[in-house]
Amino acid sequence: MPVSHLLSTRTLTSNDVLDIIREAHGYLSSNGLKPQQHDVAFGRRVVLAFFEASTRTRLSFETAAHRLGADTVLFQPSGSSVEKGETLRETVLTIEAMGFDAIVLRHADNGTHETVASYTTMSVINAGEGSLAHPTQALLDASALMERCGTLEGMRICIVGDIRHSRVARSNIDVFTKLGADVAVCAPPALMGEDDDIRSLLRFESIPDALEWAQVINLLRIQRERMTDVIVPSFDDYRSRYALTLDRALAHPDTVVIHPGPVNVGVEADAAVLDLPQTLIHRQVSHGVAVRMAVLRRILTDRPTAT
Ligand code: CP
DSSP states (O other): OOOOOBOOSTTOOHHHHHHHHHHHHHHEETTEEOSOOOOTTTTOEEEEEESSOOSHHHHHHHHHHHHTTOEEEEEOSTTSGGGGTOOHHHHHHHHHTTTOSEEEEEESSTTHHHHHHHHOSSEEEEEEETTTBOHHHHHHHHHHHHHHHSOOTTOEEEEESOOTTOHHHHHHHHHHHHTTOEEEEEOOGGGSOOOHHHHTSEEESSHHHHHHHOSEEEEOOOOGGGTTSOOOOOHHHHHHHHOBOHHHHHTOTTSEEEOOSOOOBTTTBOGGGGGSTTBOHHHHHHHHHHHHHHHHHHHHHTSOOOO
16 A cells, blocks of 8 residues: 655645645634544654754644644754764654654755655655745645635735745645635745746735735745845845735735744734734644644554554
8 A cells, every 4th residue: 555645735636635624624613723632543653853943833743643642752853863974864764663654854955855755664744845845834824714715716815025935835826726816926036936836926026016916915934044045135125015014914904914934023024913803823823733633634544554
């Protein structure tokens, strides 16, 4: 039986996406998650291998696994034999030999997840891959938007910010488009990104222009840690053209605002914007747990038990 993975949203059909979202909605209450626990993944073992920092993705995968009855162990390179020069392949095969069913993997290098899936018998779940993919972020963003808006069919969604370095942008463009949304982008030229999937989209030169068109603004984090190769505008320039300031948000109270987090407060959005009723940032986090429950349930119950 082939091992199932979640490496990218590109292998998911629109029906797959909708099935995951429907299941996720069943785990949610109006202000968080339903209290009941499940045991469908009892006895399954999941390793959370995070080679980059994370709060939301790591904790929500851990919470999701526990809510399904699975066990989790955290692997972080700091303090591990990675510091003695152990390769990723040897690290993964060492973890696999301890009897894990799935590896939830975050790594800075594009292509890592597919390579790991080619040599491990564990299911590989992509928890963030360089600038390429963040599939469960896209699923949770779509889940939160569908809860608020009912459907994404025909919705006008503009992704604003550091698109060039953003795995969230690439996965979200794929999922939002699959669900029938019209997707546009808005970024300084140095942060736009020129892959074909981005080049083909409608572009806006500033966030005031984007706000006139969009029903949803998907803000992105300015990724200072990946800014080794581009000349970026000063943060004052960025703020004047691309930040969702409080006055801009209040002028468009029906525009829904999402952001994957963490937010650079005062750069891509004012602090007060995070608490507006039109902003879903904290609700997105609840959807993150629910969507990851749906993803883990499918993958863990679809594979033979690790020995
Ligand atoms: N959105 C997201 O991936 O956040 P973390 O880096 O905190 O996991």
